[in-house]
Amino acid sequence: MSFRFRFLGTGTSQGVPIIGKDYPAAFLANPRNHRLRASIYVETDGARFVVDTTPDFRTQMLREQLGFLDAVVITHAHADHIMGLDDCRRVCDLRGGPLPLHASRETLADLRRIFVYAFDGRPIPRGYFHPDPREVSGPFAIGDVTIRTFPLPHGNITTLGLVMEHCGRRRLAYFSDCKEVTDAALEAARGADVAVLDALRKEPHPTHMCLDEALTAARRIGAGRTYFTHMTHDYDHDADQAEMPDGVFLAHDGLRVETD
Ligand SMILES: [Zn+2]
Numbered sequence: 001m002s003f004r005f006r007f008l009g010t011g012t013s014q015g016v017p018i019i020g021k022d023y024p025a026a027f028l029a030n031p032r033n034h035r036l037r038a039s040i041y042v043e044t045d046g047a048r049f050v051v052d053t054t055p056d057f058r059t060q061m062l063r064e065q066l067g068f069l070d071a072v073v074i075t076h077a078h079a080d081h082i083m084g085l086d087d088c089r090r091v092c093d094l095r096g097g098p099l100p101l102h103a104s105r106e107t108l109a110d111l112r113r114i115f116v117y118a119f120d121g122r123p124i125p126r127g128y129f130h131p132d133p134r135e136v137s138g139p140f141a142i143g144d145v146t147i148r149t150f151p152l153p154h155g156n157i158t159t160l161g162l163v164m165e166h167c168g169r170r171r172l173a174y175f176s177d178c179k180e181v182t183d184a185a186l187e188a189a190r191g192a193d194v195a196v197l198d199a200l201r202k203e204p205h206p207t208h209m210c211l212d213e214a215l216t217a218a219r220r221i222g223a224g225r226t227y228f229t230h231m232t233h234d235y236d237h238d239a240d241q242a243e244m245p246d247g248v249f250l251a252h253d254g255l256r257v258e259t260d
Contacts, residue, residue, distance in 0.1 A: 011035025032237035047143025057084025077110035150185035152178035155207035199228035
C-alpha cells in the first residue's frame with residue numbers, strides 16, 4: 001500500500017524570489033529556484049491531507065489539481081503556514097461539512113484569534129470556512145495514517161514535528177521550522193523511509209536549522225531519503241544539489257515522493 005506525498009511549496013517565509021530584488025537571469029530561468037511557501041500534500045489509499053495552509057495554498061491546490069481533503073494539520077501559527085486557511089472554504093464545500101483541523105493547543109488559540117469569524121460558535125453558512133478543531137495531545141490518525149507529534153524549538157514558540165506511520169512503517173518525518181531536532185523526535189524518526197528537514201539557508205539562523213545543522217540531523221536520522229525544505233534564495237537548486245551527500249536532496253515545488 002503506497003504512501004506518497006508532494007511538495008506544495010519549499011520556500012522560506014517570503015518565498016523565492018523575494019519581492020523587489022534582482023536575481024541573475026540564470027537563477028530565475030530554473031523553475032526549481034521558484035519556491036512557494038512550505039507545505040506538503042499527503043496521500044494514501046485511505047487519507048488525503050495537507051500539512052500547513054500557506055498564503056500560496058490556493059495557487060498550490062490549483063497547480064496540483066487537488067480539491068478534497070480529509071483534514072489539515074497545522075505545525076505552528078506563523079503567517080507563512082496559516083494564511084491560506086480560509087481558502088479551505090472550498091474544501092468544506094466539497095466535503096459538505098466541517099474540515100478537521102489538527103494543531104497544538106497553542107496554535108489553535110492563535111487560529112481562533114486570527115480567524116475569529118470561523119471559530120466564534122455562530123452557525124457557518126455553506127460556502128464559508130468551517131473548521132472542526134482537533135487539539136493534538138498525542139498520536140492521532142487521519143484515515144490510515146498515524147501521526148506522532150514532537151514539539152520542536154522554533155524561536156519563542158514550538159512547532160509540531162510530525163512522524164507519519166502507515167501500514168506499520170515509519171514513512172515520513174516532517175520537521176520544518178525548527179532550530180533543532182530533539183532527541184525524542186530523532187528517535188521516533190530514525191530509519192524512516194523519508195525525512196523532510198528545515199534547511200533555511202547556509203548561514204546559521206536563530207530559529208531555523210541552517211544547511212550544516214540539517215546535514216547533521218539528516219545523518220543522525222538515517223532516513224532512506226532526506227529532502228531539505230523551507231529554503232531561501234541561498235540555494236541555487238542544481239549547483240547546490242551537486243554538493244549534497246548521497247541520499248540528500250534539495251526539494252522543489254511540485255516534487256512527488258512515493259514509498260511502497
Ligand atoms: Zn515558522
